[in-house]
Amino acid sequence: MNFNIEIPHSIDELVLTLNKFKNKNYRIGAGCTDLLMELKNNSASNLTIINISQVDDFNFNNVKLSNGNVDIGANTTAFKICENENILENYKTLHEAALNLASAQIRQVATIGGNICTASPSGDLICALMALKAQLYIKNSLGENREISILDFYKGVRKTDLKHGEFLSHLSLNSNNKNAFKTKSGFIKIGTRKSMECSVVSLAYHIQIDKKGNIIETGLAFGASAPIVKYATRACDFLIGKKIDSLSKTEIDTFAKLVVEYASPIDDIRATAWYRKQVLFNISKSILEKNIEK
């Protein structure tokens, strides 16, 4: 493994560094947990890592509340996300996704920006953030800003909308409806073991219900069953206006089938396409079934 490294210490320095390297072969590394694994396996020549982990900027490295939004800096570690009480209370699916990411050691260094931009089809945080319809904020090497919904961010297997010279600065959550009386939010991760798994199937859901028990907002995404993490629009729409406590078995089945319609999994070493679809169907049902807890 052999590469050069650039270590900006502020957002401004990061912008300048990107400007300097915009025509060169570089990779941005935050926690570097995925990147180092990739480079250990096949080392590219003349590569520069723009190591952003030493950028000293509170907003870039932390979760904060602003005008009712939860803003999460791209360099926020999975550990910090697990620890944030606001996320635990209001966006439980993200809390659970972060808590089940790899191991305690990895969660100390792996960042939310890294997870988003690595664009793995099984990215757990991506999955939760899609269910929450997070808004991503991007900066370029000239210091210009733009924003994009995470639902529009993924363009193919490990391909994102991020252009050369751009970086993710933060993301914002504001998916909670003011009429929501309660929220059914969670993250289901399927793998052989209870820990250390790369999801074989994952499902993030965030369903908001009003005082009368009507479903008023839904967000549902799944991972590891398509080239990118998928948002299941039709399944979400299907639920709107229905009463959460009186869904029929047929309705639940219809819902689960609508989710699976978005799946186009492959057979790989972890599971077959058959398995992924069956399980996706089953766990989609499970979030609406009563007594899903043991």
Next chain:
Amino acid sequence: MVKIKGTNKYKISFLLNQTKVEVIVKASAILLDVLREDLNLTGTKPGCNEGECGACTVLINGAAVNSCLYLAVNADGKEITTIEGLVNNESELDPIQNTLIENGAVQCGFCTSGMVMSIKSLQNYYISKNKSAKTKIAPTNQEIKKWLEGNLCRCTGYVKIIEAAEKLLTEKV
């Protein structure tokens, strides 16, 4: 941190087991290799070099991290503790180490350094949590298991390790 002119190397300095060290490393150097090869601290073990087994776990600013997936340059200015740093000035082992030994939680020992460091980080986490709490709390059995999920052990079946951690952390947080 200073880049050595005309090279791809950096002079970094950090607090290693309470002692300031300076070392010149390649930009792509990994902390595990720097600890084992350059600083001769071989107590930190190379189990997989891919962040899956936790044998190389060290503390960075008190928190457990896989040193095999950590860029050495990012250690600059930080406080790093390895298994060697848990022995105090009187050459006594840390209570975590003694509790593991007394509870039969050490077999081949290759995972032990990493296990000890992970338990230490959990202890640190609870000590700091308890500083601002009205009543002291200790981690549950489930939390301990969760905290140790990234440390593989092929000998013990984890039972004694978890028992030891539970015993220790009920008293010492």
Next chain:
Amino acid sequence: MGELNKLKVIGTPVPKHDGKIRASGKAVYGHDIKLKDMLYGAILRTEHPCATIEKIDISKALKLKGVECIITAKDIDVNNIGYKRDHPILKSNEVNCERDEIAAVAAQTKEIAIKALQLIKVKYKVKKGIFDPFEALDLNSPKINSFNSGKFDNKNIAEVFKYSHGNIEEEKSKSKVHIKRRFTLPRVTHACLGTSNISAQYDKISGKLLLYSSTQVPFLYQRDMAHALKMNPSDIRVIQPVIGGGFGSKLDMYPFEPICALLSIKTGKPVQIIYSRKEEFLASPTRQPMIIDISCGADKNGSFTYRDIKIIKDNGAYTSWGATTPFVIMQAFSSLYKVAACNFEATAVYTNNVFAGSFRGYGNPQATFALERMIDLLADELKMSKSEIRLKNANFKGEITGQGLHYDTCGHKECLETVINKSNFNKSTKKSKEGRYKKGIGLASMLHVGGGAKIYRSDGCGTTVKIDPYGYCTVISGSNEIGQGSETVLAMIASEELGISLEKIKIINTDTDIKPWDVGVHASRTSFVAGNSLLGAINLLKIKLNKKAKELLDSKNDDFNYENGCIIDNTEDKSINLDKVVREMHFSEPNELAIASYFYEPSSQFQDKEFKGNVSGSYAFASQAIEVEVDTYTGNVNILNVYVAQDVGKVLNPLLLDGQIHGGILQGIGYAVSEEMIYKNGILQNPNFHNYKLLTASDIPQIHFFPIETNDKQGPYGAKGVGEAPLIPTAAAIANAVCDALEVEFLELPLTPERVLKAFNNKKKLIHEF
């Protein structure tokens, strides 16, 4: 030996003797060795599992700065390795499996060594490999291993074991039920946390070779190494650094070890080879995969009548100890539960897969899985309870089995009864028809050697014990420590017998130049064999010490007690310090050393040509009842409770015993539900911890352990071997539990979520077409 009811140290939870060294990071593993001027070795392996090598070009690699030596087959004068001598250390004309070694480099740094490997160009002519043993048996298939001796009628058969007792046909006619099945057992690996390693240091002037090796059989290894390198065994000194896990993986010598020695011999400098994790997965031996065809029967009362077994083992391209697992497998089939007749045939077939070695249990987990599944099926067919059928057929004290095993003590029935009661086995069969999660419980037993295994002409172990003039004791044992705790047990025995406190006892066991001969760590033999050997040495030493004490105390007795560092004459209320006695031995005439040596050979027999004979000094039994909960939405098997009762003879150290039980059970659970080496055309698809799934701390069940003490008079203080037993019945009990939960059947392991879900959906006709 001390009287059992007065034991002070034995039976107590003494922490590991070398615990502080290991827990403080000070222990020196092979990975931590640095020798002056040491070079780093690396091995070039084939790109294709089956090919002819047309050309090897090392010229570019040789020019790389920092490369000191490159060897290929033509550069070395060596013998083939493996017990059948069918394995060339470096391959010259053909490669036959993914791990095959073609060239090796010694360089000044690891990075240079790896870079040099990339510069070696090999031209292959790729051939279609044979990865299925049944295809290899086809007469039209080519010969896979050109060194195969041709002893058998098929050119691709490496080894055949045949055994029988009783009259199968007669027993068949007595049977009310017959069951026939084919079971397929996967390839799994040890995955020791410390990867394989060796450091070799050859001295050109003396012609002596020093090896720092993590072998678990140093004396056999020394002989094998000498044969491979055409050296005199005594010119090879094997030192074992601290070992990062063994489990059987280090029972044979593999090519990387003589390769490292050869690099040192060629360069005259120390050379070190340390496997990467990927290499550890690719190029370590595995558990023996096999296909077991079994038919068996029972009469109307549920008594087992016959077992007819045919096994095909995928031998891989070369032969290591995996081929000999039938020694143990046939024992399970012939002698676990009473059975009137048994026919057994196991054939090892060469393929272009990697080869299997020994792995904790040595074929027994595979055999027990098949046998215990069959017992559940027989019970179902007879409409008998699964506990009753087992109790009815359980082994008993005094039994001499069809194979000639003598059960002088036997805790089988007690083990079964214990786990049946503790797990509420007979009451927990009510099942809910509805619901996502389904519970089940399964039962299985096992039989394993508990007093060594006489598979070589000797199953012995030597010990020298000495006491120094300061009252400290040194035990020089032929046995060795691979993490299991043998040093602790030996120190406890010495402390018990000599009345010397534990911290004054030193164990020397890592150097073939010093320690007496021993067969090595295998067959759960170390506590039994090395323990008895130490007791023998202490008895001899006590004769000398007693004589001197008698003289110094002016005592009329010949029998003394050893306590608190003193030799005590209880009848006359006199005592003398042990260190003083030793000093008097040294300094007064006739001057004598306080030292004694003893060679212990178990009373077991070398089996005859029909594999009959009492191969072990004692036999260990165990039963496990395992409760699972299956998620029918995902197929995940959650192991809730493991009830385990094991006939350990006598508990020597409850702390270390627990460790063996817990660790074994978790390995067994891994074998049952998560571990599998996945190959595609001979290429391993999951050579990493990411996809080869070792269980984590989050996955452990509640383990309820009940030791059963049968006090076997052959064992030290009555103890039997315990190391392998805990994992042997685990997969069988789990499979039985999952079958119970879902009312389905499984014919292969592991029970991955996918296999479980598929079986459940098929049964329920839950077919969702998407």
